[in-house]
Amino acid sequence: MHERYAEGIRQMMFWNTHKKTAFFTAFIFFFTGAAFAQGNEKVVDRFETGSGTYVRSLLHDKTANSLWVGTSVGAMEIDLKSSTPLRTFTRNDGLANEYVFGMGIDSQGYTWFGTNAGGASRYKNGKWKTYFPMHGLADYWIYCFANDKDGNLWIGTWAGANLFNVKTGKFKTFVKELINEWVYGLGVDKDGRVWFGTEGGVSMFDGKRWKSWTHKDGLGADNPEGLPTSPNTGLGTRSRHDLTTEVQGMGTYNPNYVFSILIAQDGSIWAGTWGGGVSRWDGKKWTSLSSKNGLAGNIVYSIVQDDSGVYWFGTDKGVSRFDGKNWKTFGVKDGLFDEHVYALALTPGTNLWAGTKRGVVRIAAK
Numbered sequence: 001m002h003e004r005y006a007e008g009i010r011q012m013m014f015w016n017t018h019k020k021t022a023f024f025t026a027f028i029f030f031f032t033g034a035a036f037a038q039g040n041e042k043v044v045d046r047f048e049t050g051s052g053t054y055v056r057s058l059l060h061d062k063t064a065n066s067l068w069v070g071t072s073v074g075a076m077e078i079d080l081k082s083s084t085p086l087r088t089f090t091r092n093d094g095l096a097n098e099y100v101f102g103m104g105i106d107s108q109g110y111t112w113f114g115t116n117a118g119g120a121s122r123y124k125n126g127k128w129k130t131y132f133p134m135h136g137l138a139d140y141w142i143y144c145f146a147n148d149k150d151g152n153l154w155i156g157t158w159a160g161a162n163l164f165n166v167k168t169g170k171f172k173t174f175v176k177e178l179i180n181e182w183v184y185g186l187g188v189d190k191d192g193r194v195w196f197g198t199e200g201g202v203s204m205f206d207g208k209r210w211k212s213w214t215h216k217d218g219l220g221a222d223n224p225e226g227l228p229t230s231p232n233t234g235l236g237t238r239s240r241h242d243l244t245t246e247v248q249g250m251g252t253y254n255p256n257y258v259f260s261i262l263i264a265q266d267g268s269i270w271a272g273t274w275g276g277g278v279s280r281w282d283g284k285k286w287t288s289l290s291s292k293n294g295l296a297g298n299i300v301y302s303i304v305q306d307d308s309g310v311y312w313f314g315t316d317k318g319v320s321r322f323d324g325k326n327w328k329t330f331g332v333k334d335g336l337f338d339e340h341v342y343a344l345a346l347t348p349g350t351n352l353w354a355g356t357k358r359g360v361v362r363i364a365a366k
Contacts, residue, residue, distance in 0.1 A: 039328055041321065041352070043335030045362040049073075055355025058345035059103040061111070067347055068111065069360060070100030075113055080347060089113075094128035096121050104145025106153045108166050114142030120155060136171030138162050146186035146194070154194055156183030161196060179203045179212035185261035187269070195269055197258030202271050202281075218286035220255025220276025224298055225291060227275050230254035251275065251299065251316060262303040262311075270311070272300025278313055294327030296320040302344040304352070312352055314341030319354050319363065330354075335361055 049055060049071055057070035061077075066086060069076045074090040089095050097118020104112045110124045119132040120142045131137045139159035146154045148163070155162040160175035161183050175181050180200025187195045196203040201214035213219050230252035255276030262270040269281040277290030277298045290298050297317030304312050313320040317339050318331035332339055336356055343355035352363040 039321075039323075039326060040365050041328070041330075041363050042366055043330060043361045044364050044366075046335055046337065046359060047361070048337065048359040051358055053359075054342065054357050055360050056099075056101045056342050057103045057114075058343040058353050058355050058360070059105070059111075060345050060347050061105055063105075063109065065348070067345065067353065068103050069355070070103050070113065070343070072099045074098045075100045075103070089123070094121060094123065094130075096130040096132075102142060102144045102156070104147075104153065106145075106164075106166055107147055107151035110166075112145050112153070112155075114145065114155070114157075115140075117141055131171075136162070136173070138171070138173045138175070143184050144186045146188050148188050148194065149192040154186050154188070156186050156196065158182050161186070174205070177203070177205065177210045179214065180256075184259050185271070187261040187263040189263045189269070190267060195261050195263070197261040197271055199257050201256045202258055202261070202269075213281075213286065215255040215276065218288075219258075219271065219279050220273040221279075221288035221290040221292075221298070223253045223255075223275065224277065225251065225253075225275070227251050227253040227298075230257070230274060251297075253298075259299075259301045260303050260314075262305060264305055264311075265309055270303050272303050272313065274299050278303065289322070291317075294320070294322070296329040296331065297339070299340075301340070301342045304344045304346055306346055306350055306352070308350075312344055312346075314344045314354060316340050319344070319352075330363060337361065 054072040055069060059068040065080045067078045067080060076088045077086040079086050090098050095113060097115035099116035100113050101116055102114035110122045113121045117140050119130055119137055119140050121128060121130045139157035141158035142155060144156035148154060152166055153164040155164060160173050160178060160181045163172045178196060178198055180198035182199040183196050185197025194205045201212055201219060203210060203212040253275030255273050257274035258271045260272035264270055271279045273279060275298050277288050277295050278300045279286045279288045289295050297315030299316035300313050302314035311322045318329050318336060319341050321328040330336060337358040338356040341354050341356050345353045354361050
């Protein structure tokens, strides 16, 4: 693990000092494209980040018109208009830890980086501030962010969820209210309700009351591939929380474990599960879509919805496109670097970016 980390740092620094222009020129070539055609997309660009690196998060900054790429060896920001690199951040530049699992932008324009064991680092106009538990942050392991209707910031950690007041700089922590304290997904709906994807199910907070759902309530499909139950239950030591979804090269099943949350355009809530596919809450019940319906893989790490209403799922077996009726899958044979797709993001011109081990690909209409 340490050798892979060191190699990733070396490769990132090599790009920065020797190949920066060539790499980033390639990285943003063709950013402006036509809107997605019906089933007419393909992988049009591939950008390698190194054999030992993982792309764990992607974020489109609408105000700056840039794309942030969060990896296991740092973060990069690319300007979408001028096709030039803006920033590359590692520990030497201000990040508390290079392993960036989640990113978000708060209502005051600060970019937040959630790191693996390094707390949360905040950046704006060349200035950094890093938050640790000593400042009120719930934990050192940070995985997701979401803005609420009042402009404050929700933060998902391995020890509950924080609500950060952007005006006072104070944190409020929620642990016992959640179905499980390990939070990987966050979303705020049009009514201001906050949705949490955890290792033990989905929780919702409406500002006054909490409610939670598990597989017993319909969350996650009933093991569509007949996979063995995952031993990574969230009940042991933290060393077991490595997000390894395979045992001896085989996938595993843990339907209560939710990696991702999406608030859809129609107000429905989508939850990406570990082995149970993706589940949709319509306000009354959960229904699930799995490989039996057309989903590429039943472990769903990331979900986005484009302007035309099409859903995109990052799974353990590629990217799936779903328009409500038809499915299309993009795998390694179609240009992905790896089957496990940890992060998805949409940028102007309806370009879909997919992050995997070894790099990022862009999917767009032909």
